[in-house]
Amino acid sequence: MAVRKDKSPQADRPVYVKYFGLAFQMSIIIGLGTYFGYVLHQKSQMNFPLWLLLFCFLSILIAFYQLYRSIQSDADKEK
Numbered sequence: 416m417a418v419r420k421d422k423s424p425q426a427d428r429p430v431y432v433k434y435f436g437l438a439f440q441m442s443i444i445i446g447l448g449t450y451f452g453y454v455l456h457q458k459s460q461m462n463f464p465l466w467l468l469l470f471c472f473l474s475i476l477i478a479f480y481q482l483y484r485s486i487q488s489d490a491d492k493e494k
Contacts, residue, residue: 437482437485440481441481444477444478444481445471445478447474448470448473448475448477449467449471451470452464452467452468452470453467455470
């Protein structure tokens with residue numbers, strides 16, 4: 416039996432590696448968004464942390480949208 420040589424090396428990696436990468440990517444996006452909101456809050460010297468909350472929620476939305484796109488692309492590849 417011959418071994419197929421046209422198989423991509425990414426197809427051999429376990430599934431948990433992809434999801435670990437997605438979790439790391441989401442945490443980086445949320446962390447950076449929250450940090451920038453904190454920096455803007457410190458510079459504005461407002462009593463209410465408007466920029467912190469705004470950037471935190473915006474980064475969470477961006478991270479979940481990125482997760483949604485990744486899951487959709489995987490579903491499209493399986494078809």
